[in-house]
Amino acid sequence: MGIILFDDQFRANLLPLAFTRPISEFRVGILTISEKWKRYLNSEISYLTEAYLQEKYPLFIGSDNLFINSAFCPDQGLLSAIAGLKEGEALVSDTILIALRLNELGAKQFNLDSLSAYQKIEYLLPFVRIAFPENIFSFNGLEIKKDFDLITKGRISASLSSTNTILGDQIFVEEGVEAECSTFNTKLGPIYLGKDSVIMEGCHVRGPFALCESAILKMGAKIYGMTTIGPHSKAGGEINNSVIFANSAKGHEGYLGNSVLGEWCNIGADSNNSNMKNNYAEVRLWDYSSESFRRTGLQFCGLIMADHAKCAINTMFNTGTVVGVSANLFGSGFPRNFVPDFSWGGNQGFEIYSLMKMFETAKKVSIRRNIEFNEVEQKILTHIFELTEKHRRF
Secondary structure (H helix, E strand, C coil): CCHHHHCCCCHHHHCHHCCCCHHCCECCCCCCCCHHHHHHHHCEEEECCCCHHHHCCCCCCCCCCCCCCEEEEECCHHHHHCCCCCCCCCEEEEEEEEEEEEEHHHHHHHHHHHHHHCCCCCCCCCCCCCCCCHHHHHHHHHHHHHHHHHHHHCCCCCCCCCCCCCCCCCEEEEECEEECCCCEEECCCCCEECCCCCCCCCCEECCCCECCCCCEEEECCEEEECEEEEECEEEEEEEECCCCCCCCCCCCEEEECCCCCCCCCCCCCEEEEECCCCCCCCEEECCCCEEEEEECCCCCCCCCCCCCEEEECCCCCCCCCEEEECCEECCCCCEEEEEEEEEEEEEEEECCCHHHHHHHHHHHHHHHHHCHHHHHHHHHHHHHHCCCCHHHCC
């Protein structure tokens, strides 16, 4: 059976993080959404997403196909309902399509606007759906716990050095982990330490927490629960209820709370974000689909930073700041609450960050991770640059 994770009509609500990836490539918990489905279904997957992303994230259609909404995180209830679908049946929640089973011809003709053609089955159990960027950190603690059980079931953890202090017993250590003179408190949730990850001396970690493969915690880091540090990323300072995707760096002192950083981001030393307004009011976030600030319903909401964005030392982010793809921030004062994609500057003003200069930087950064910044990546970023031009009218 072909397993196809599709982005639906609500994808625009997840910009700017969704500019550079299908929604199923968001990391929530320990795993990305696509990695979760692969494990639950014990199958490879393919993607149905925006045309400009399909070369990097290809689509494969077979004789029998299961379409699954990429914004949904799997659980046993959802898995059972999807597994029971017959050809032509659609699992829905109100007007939202969760899953659909189609033959080869039906799959090639699949269209979100033609739901009336399928036999609908209403899904009534609770579910986790990533509908807005802030859902990533809001659901992260729950998803760490689910992923921890999924990954560690029936396995035996490696051991940590006796120089560390462990409170509770919900810790799993993969092979190659290095950790010395640090504390791990699992009483409020599990702690997962991925393969070849490093915890330098003097770190204090509270669960639920995930340090993914080859990620690094710098000396003296203070990590509160519901936090994930993605593969090959570096983290330091004070972090609370935040998700850092792969290959990013927040390696110095400074606070990051209730936030999401995409891939290839870099946070300068002593940079901080506010995650609560002084008047305790509801936080609003920039919404690309409405081109206005949207109410989140949250009192705590910090920074949403898209791929390849960077900030210099001592940057101060206001509560509910959205930073677009490849934005580069520096200078004194608070930058605006929405920093357009491919912007260069700060509180004193912005100019356009040209594609050629951005490509030069991206190539240098990629080399540091032994990854090629190839033509496919350049075409994706070029398309995003053109898509977001209307926001860069400085």
